[in-house]
Amino acid sequence: MSSQVIFPAISLSQLQIISKPGSEIYSTLGKHLEPYIEETLKNPENVKAVAGKLLMDARVSFLLFSALQKTTYEAGEKDLIEAFRFLKSLSRKFKDAGIDVDEAFSIFAEHEEWKFKKLKGEFERFVTMALDFMNYPEDLYEYAVIYFSLFLLLLASYETEAHEKLRSIGKELKNLADKLENYTLTFMLAFEENEEIAATARTPEEVKRVLRIE
């Protein structure tokens, strides 16, 4: 199953563009996502299984790929800011329900910003990095499941006002964001792996010197 998964290159800022009124791709995607969002809302703890099913849905994959094609060159800084505004408004909703998801959202935002900048500024290197990452199908599958689980949880939280449900969604968001961070750092490192060594240390004094501790 995992070998069928492709690297989820789409970002929230790109979905922000196609979510504008009149976008046919988005309304079609919305219709296809609806059953997955409903299932997530019913049982947020089960979101990874729902995301797993979504990944195997050829129509959703095609629509996400189409959205990616449409928006890669179109997306700009303002769409990223808009995506962060969306997260911020959701964050207030969670706070009203008695759960703080700021750190989880920050981790997600960091991932989105990194991906957005690479898609816009270093597209070919991004593709090479993603292809290389596909050599690790288990990690790729886990990343895709975590990423789309977060998407589904965000969309589900947008759909509900029930505090108990939001608390349960928030708990899952926090848990999955922690895991997403390991992938963000992995991708960041892939872009820096040939960096030179600037200093070495063999004693505590030498480490302090590197850290500029007098």
Added chain:
Amino acid sequence: MSEKYRHVAEFRRSFEKDVEKLDREMRDRVFEKIDQLLKGSHIGEPLKGKFRDYKKVRIGKYRLIYSDKEKCKIVYDELDRLLN
């Protein structure tokens, strides 16, 4: 002169740059973690793919990335800026 560590630490260029952003309290906290690592502790969560030999250690809002085989780096967590 204090005792030599069992391991030699190698720091990447970006680590040096990142250090400049840290205040004194944070530098002390980073030192404590590096000291712990160089004395042989294996702490942190592993990264993924071909970087599974690397581990992430959280120090407040920073992440120290290290490997027994590779070089050290700090990733500044700009999370507050992103959402504010």
